[in-house]
Amino acid sequence: MKAAYFSYHRPASVEEAVTYLDEYGGGARVIAGGQSLVPMMNMRLWRPLALVDINGIDELTHIRADGSATALGALVRYSTIERDPVVAERLPVLAHIVRYIGDRQVRNRGTIGGSLVQADPTGEMPLACLVLGAMVRVVGPEGVREIPLSELYEGSYAAALEPEELLTEIVFPASPQHFAFTEVTRRHNDFAVVSVLATGNRGADGRWRDVRIGLGGVADTPVLASAAGAALAGTDLADDAIRAAAELAVDVIDPPSDIRASAEYRRHLVPVHVRRVLTQLRDAPLQGETA
Incomplete structure (x- = not known):
């Protein structure tokens, strides 16, 4: 057709x-x-x-460092994110997670702005931007609006943009020191059944702060397991603390059943993979260790 x-x-x-x-x-x-x-x-x-x-609008292709913040134009392609040195240094989460998106052909054409507006609840970019605390700028007839990623989605495939508005830029705060990510798929490069991203900062005493845990594929939008992250503040991510956080993460999900997996299977996977990702986060000695 x-x-x-x-x-x-x-x-x-x-x-x-x-x-x-x-x-x-x-x-x-x-x-x-x-x-x-x-x-x-x-x-x-x-x-x-x-x-x-919008492919002819050069002003949407920038990658710019602005103090501790980093701004990406909406037209920045996945393949650029994958290899750009500024992204690698300042947003290593994005540089890693983008490799899970589709195949080389998809990454050569797909854009970060397009992914965010598409609002696929299994999408890797919406999940990463949510966990990193990003904000988007949109332009419409009435001017510029700034929308935190936590307020961008009204539901599955439903971004909170007016029909006449254009997403132009994504702005990220300073990146966390450490992250870990994993996703479950039926086959390589397929849409995620469940994905888990955890970030945080570890002090010299081994205690963690600013732990954020994001989940994809388990609700109408990517979600933050805020209570689970807060429960880990000041801990050394001991096994007992990780198990408790993994159980708390289940409270924020409302998984669907579809052709890829049942709701029950997704509900089973969430605590399993939250535990694995948090363990990787704890045990990785260097920024960028992944599950």
Whole structure:
């Protein structure tokens, strides 16, 4: 099947893109990498009146250090994140986790902004940005809005953007010292059944602070197991503390049943992999050790 008829626009600036989106009154879609949009259009699940192609907007391709913060333009591609030295130094979580996304062809086209707007609850980038405490900037006819990742999603595949708004930038605070990540898939490069990301900072005395645990694939959106992370504050991540945190993590999930796994199986996997990731976080002597 082929896509239904649509108009095509290729703006040269953010302002021009927003103008097109506004003119169509919610009937236009933004295309960046097109990894999700094009298949949905070809199956006629989405029938936009127009596509607004933002690939010609150079101002959306930046990677910029700004004090302790790091900003990525919405058009930064996965393959760039994978190899960029600024990302490797300042956002090692992203540089690692991006390798779990699709295959080389997908990473050559897919963009970080497109992933966040797509709002796939199994997506690696939404999970990483949530755990890292990122904020997004969006531009619309009324100006610029800043939205924390924790407030970006209204549900599965539902980002809290107005139809005429364009996500332009993702801003990250200073990266945590340590992280660990794992995900369960049915086959290599498939969508995640369950994913777990943990970050934290370890003091000279071996005690941990700022522990954050994020879970993907277990609710309508990626979720933070805030109580589980808070329970680990000031601990040395001993086995008993890890087991208790893993049980607390189950309280924030509402897993679906789908073609990849049942809700019961996902519920079983969560504490198992939270324990494994936290153990890896504790035992890894260097930043960037992973499960």
